[in-house]
Amino acid sequence: APRILSGMQPTSDSLHLGNYLGALVNWVKLQDEFDAFYFVADLHALTVPTDPEVLRHRTRVTAAQFLAGGVDPERSAVFCQSHVSEHAELGWVMNCLTGDGEARRMTQFKDKVSKGGNASVGLLTYPMLMAADILMYDAAYVPVGEDQRQHLEITRDLAERFNTRFGEGLVVPDAYIVKGSAKIMDLQDPTAKMSKTGSSPKGLIDLMEDPARIAKNIRYAVTDTEAEVRYDVEHKPGVSNLLVIHSVLSGTSVEDLESSFAGRGYGDLKKEVADVVVGALMPFQARMRELLDDPAELDRILASGADRAQVVARATMQRVRERVGLLPAA
Ligand code: TYM
Numbered sequence: 001a002p003r004i005l006s007g008m009q010p011t012s013d014s015l016h017l018g019n020y021l022g023a024l025v026n027w028v029k030l031q032d033e034f035d036a037f038y039f040v041a042d043l044h045a046l047t048v049p050t051d052p053e054v055l056r057h058r059t060r061v062t063a064a065q066f067l068a069g070g071v072d073p074e075r076s077a078v079f080c081q082s083h084v085s086e087h088a089e090l091g092w093v094m095n096c097l098t099g100d101g102e103a104r105r106m107t108q109f110k111d112k113v114s115k116g117g118n119a120s121v122g123l124l125t126y127p128m129l130m131a132a133d134i135l136m137y138d139a140a141y142v143p144v145g146e147d148q149r150q151h152l153e154i155t156r157d158l159a160e161r162f163n164t165r166f167g168e169g170l171v172v173p174d175a176y177i178v179k180g181s182a183k184i185m186d187l188q189d190p191t192a193k194m195s196k197t198g199s200s201p202k203g204l205i206d207l208m209e210d211p212a213r214i215a216k217n218i219r220y221a222v223t224d225t226e227a228e229v230r231y232d233v234e235h236k237p238g239v240s241n242l243l244v245i246h247s248v249l250s251g252t253s254v255e256d257l258e259s260s261f262a263g264r265g266y267g268d269l270k271k272e273v274a275d276v277v278v279g280a281l282m283p284f285q286a287r288m289r290e291l292l293d294d295p296a297e298l299d300r301i302l303a304s305g306a307d308r309a310q311v312v313a314r315a316t317m318q319r320v321r322e323r324v325g326l327l328p329a330a
Pocket of ligand 1 (some may be wrong): 005006010018022041044130133143151181184185193228268
């Protein structure tokens with residue numbers, strides 16, 4: 001089967017509904033059809049200062065959330081990026097193929113720098129490590145949210161550049177971005193994406209949040225001054241966001257939801273969305289408790305995922321070393 005790959009950073013104590021609907025739901029679907037590799041991007045998390053104990057905890061939680069969300073470690077390789085040291089090695093090769101100006105033009109880097117503070121060189125070369133993650137596995141598709149589009153573009157550029165310079169050696173991947181759910185919005189500011197760092201606690205739904213808080217956040221979600229439940233991202237971003245959330249979790253199309261809410265108000269919509277979200281997250285949370293109760297089993301899954309990843313990574317690095325002219329070790 002063709003291969004897919006994706007990763008998430010362990011940068012908070014839980015993933016949020018944007019990570020879940022924008023990425024994880026698709027990871028779970030795609031594992032039926034593809035040879036899937038899913039990893040915790042712990043090396044990427046080092047680009048911002050984090051307490052070591054906290055990072056370890058978040059790395060385990062993130063991996064457990066992949067599984068709680070339905071990733072099946074029997075079919076898909078689930079692993080930690082840092083357990084496959086080839087990622088850093090290929091990242092270096094990618095750094096050497098990237099122009100300094102090209103790296104500085106990446107919007108995520110520019111945003112972080114413009115918000116002040118000391119950006120590390122790691123933050124500058126973040127996209128090159130991400131390109132290495134993807135190209136390592138000859139991934140045909142990379143299921144991600146809309147915010148990763150630019151990173152996928154530079155990955156494609158780097159793969160093509162490598163192939164032009166050294167001869168066909170790397171697969172040029174396509175982003176797999178699902179329209180609608182690829183950008184879940186902040187409940188308090190539906191013109192901004194839901195994000196770990198940018199959203200207020202009321203704007204975000206943490207996957208481990210208690211049901212009463214989830215319902216409350218949805219009840220207070222910002223909508224608009226009309227009364228019609230209609231999908232219209234430009235004029236009704238708040239209502240459209242609620243419709244998307246409902247649609248992905250209930251499996252009902254947005255059009256069917258519009259008809260079922262005809263003549264009904266936003267209160268009804270919010271109540272139903274809250275029920276649907278709570279209904280999906282309660283079993284998720286129960287599985288999380290089981291998984292975190294058995295850290296040895298989780299570590300075993302990560303070790304076996306790393307073994308599978310390692311086999312592919314070793315072969316790719318061997319090919320890359322040979323192509324770029326590094327002398328084989330005796
Ligand atoms: P990260 O950890 O920020 O986000 C994980 C995934 O969640 C998606 N996402 C969203 N989708 C919809 N609506 C939102 N509001 C929302 N917020 C986040 C992201 O698009 C992503 O798919 N650079 C990556 C991690 C990474 C990676 C990779 C991904 C490292 N190497 C290789 C793919 C392939 C990141 O920071 O994602």
